[in-house]
Amino acid sequence: MTDSTSQTYTRADEAFDCLQTAIVKGDLAPGDKIGELDLCSRFELTRGPLREALGRLESRGLLVRRPHAGVKVVSLSASELVELYRIREIMEGLAARQAAERMTAQEIADLQATLDAHETMIDEAQGQAYYQAEGDYDFHHRIATGSRNIKLAQMLLGDLYYMVRMYRYRLSTSAGRPHRALGEHRRIVEAIAQRDGELAEFLMKRHINAARKNIEKKIQEGVLTI
Amino acid sequence: MTDSTSQTYTRADEAFDCLQTAIVKGDLAPGDKIGELDLCSRFELTRGPLREALGRLESRGLLVRRPHAGVKVVSLSASELVELYRIREIMEGLAARQAAERMTAQEIADLQATLDAHETMIDEAQGQAYYQAEGDYDFHHRIATGSRNIKLAQMLLGDLYYMVRMYRYRLSTSAGRPHRALGEHRRIVEAIAQRDGELAEFLMKRHINAARKNIEKKIQEGVLTI
DNA sequence: ATTTCCAGTATTGTTGACAATATTGATGCT
DNA sequence: AGCATCAATATTGTCAACAATACTGGAAAT
Numbered sequence: 001m002t003d004s005t006s007q008t009y010t011r012a013d014e015a016f017d018c019l020q021t022a023i024v025k026g027d028l029a030p031g032d033k034i035g036e037l038d039l040c041s042r043f044e045l046t047r048g049p050l051r052e053a054l055g056r057l058e059s060r061g062l063l064v065r066r067p068h069a070g071v072k073v074v075s076l077s078a079s080e081l082v083e084l085y086r087i088r089e090i091m092e093g094l095a096a097r098q099a100a101e102r103m104t105a106q107e108i109a110d111l112q113a114t115l116d117a118h119e120t121m122i123d124e125a126q127g128q129a130y131y132q133a134e135g136d137y138d139f140h141h142r143i144a145t146g147s148r149n150i151k152l153a154q155m156l157l158g159d160l161y162y163m164v165r166m167y168r169y170r171l172s173t174s175a176g177r178p179h180r181a182l183g184e185h186r187r188i189v190e191a192i193a194q195r196d197g198e199l200a201e202f203l204m205k206r207h208i209n210a211a212r213k214n215i216e217k218k219i220q221e222g223v224l225t226i
Numbered sequence: 227m228t229d230s231t232s233q234t235y236t237r238a239d240e241a242f243d244c245l246q247t248a249i250v251k252g253d254l255a256p257g258d259k260i261g262e263l264d265l266c267s268r269f270e271l272t273r274g275p276l277r278e279a280l281g282r283l284e285s286r287g288l289l290v291r292r293p294h295a296g297v298k299v300v301s302l303s304a305s306e307l308v309e310l311y312r313i314r315e316i317m318e319g320l321a322a323r324q325a326a327e328r329m330t331a332q333e334i335a336d337l338q339a340t341l342d343a344h345e346t347m348i349d350e351a352q353g354q355a356y357y358q359a360e361g362d363y364d365f366h367h368r369i370a371t372g373s374r375n376i377k378l379a380q381m382l383l384g385d386l387y388y389m390v391r392m393y394r395y396r397l398s399t400s401a402g403r404p405h406r407a408l409g410e411h412r413r414i415v416e417a418i419a420q421r422d423g424e425l426a427e428f429l430m431k432r433h434i435n436a437a438r439k440n441i442e443k444k445i446q447e448g449v450l451t452i
Numbered sequence: 453a454t455t456t457c458c459a460g461t462a463t464t465g466t467t468g469a470c471a472a473t474a475t476t477g478a479t480g481c482t
Numbered sequence: 483a484g485c486a487t488c489a490a491t492a493t494t495g496t497c498a499a500c501a502a503t504a505c506t507g508g509a510a511a512t
Contacts, residue, residue: 052278055281069494083376093316
């Protein structure tokens with residue numbers, strides 16, 4: 001969960017992680033107005049480190065702050081959520097292409113193994129969106145890292161994914177979508193294994209495009225109320 | 227310079243702005259190890275707000291922090307700088323396309339006027355990289371905003387541009403490049419005015435691609451030591 | 453001479469108290 | 483009754499002292 005370099009872990013880091021996961025998992029829902037004191041007692045923290053963490057979260061766009069008026073969890077409108085996927089599409093497309101050019105053979109093998117694990121996960125966790133989402137996150141995470149583009153990985157892992165996950169957890173996945181997504185993942189990895197960056201980019205963009213359309217459909221159906 | 231909503235401006239915001247511009251303008255050079263007390267006396271601040279600002283800056287990737295060991299300004303390697311431009315290329319491409327679809331007629335007119343101003347600026351500020359860079363920044367800033375894609379604008383304006391500017395200021399522009407860049411800007415705006423999103427995207431990507439190649443050439447020539 | 457260990461120092465991390473400001477509820481007025 | 487004004491309150495912003503940790507220099511041993 002936390003950075004593996006594992007230097008001394010400061011109180012502010014702790015606060016940051018706590019808040020971030022609380023937001024992502026929905027314990028703090030979008031739109032919630034949250035008081036600093038509440039948060040302090042809740043996470044056994046003092047206000048100093050907490051405030052530093054709040055600053056970081058705000059800077060990443062998960063919180064919005066108004067001076068003297070408090071902090072609230074950011075809540076995306078439907079259109080903003082869709083826009084987010086447009087950004088993901090191009091950025092992950094680039095990540096996939098660079099990953100195809102730069103991942104080591106070992107990393108690719110691990111990635112394939114990961115997909116096998118996801119397959120059993122999907123069968124076992126029938127409909128349990130949580131685990132499916134985690135598997136999906138794992139896949140995209142590895143590709144972002146594999147791009148060897150530090151800033152790109154930073155933006156995807158540090159900004160976009162948290163936001164995406166925050167909504168994905170409360171999004172019921174469509175029936176059959178997990179299996180289809182897994183198939184798309186497999187094809188992307190194939191392209192990467194063949195060092196075909198162009199194809200990997202194309203497939204990844206199409207993959208995320210499909211996810212976006214899926215969400216747009218749900219919004220139109222009124223299933224997803226934001 | 228600061229957000230126009232102009233709510234009460236907190237001490238931490240002040241610290242944030244001061245540090246950010248200091249880094250961007252090169253008063254704090256990449257690799258500099260900076261002490262909190264130095265910064266406090268320098269900007270007439272106290273450590274509380276300063277630390278909050280440091281947290282934000284770190285989160286945006288302009289600073290790197292090691293617990294108990296201090297803060298230093300991030301310094302990109304040559305390859306990281308190039309990778310940054312790969313990201314810009316796709317993100318600004320998307321911004322240009324969405325801007326073509328969404329900017330108001332008024333905004334487009336303003337944008338054209340801006341370009342005229344840049345033209346005189348380039349002639350007058352012969353070789354003064356600072357003003358040329360500011361004009362360039364202005365152009366890209368308007369398009370990012372015009373995309374009406376909040377998260378996209380946030381990532382460009384809040385993350386990438388600060389980083390790019392940080393290096394652009396100490397990058398001598400090639401002879402003739404400003405004029406060529408202005409021409410490219412004009413064509414992009416034309417495409418936007420014609421609501422041709424696809425073309426705007428293509429031209430913007432090519433524009434940034436050219437900038438990237440320009441930098442790569444300088445790195446090979448050894449002009450740019452990072 | 454070089455390396456290792458240790459203590460001192462300086463710097464960062466944390467805390468709790470104090471000051472400033474936005475919200476809220478009540479009161480008086482139209 | 484509805485609205486504006488204003489004081490009380492609770493919350494956020496700021497500060498300065500305290501604690502914990504990493505760096506620095508020197509001494510001793512190999």
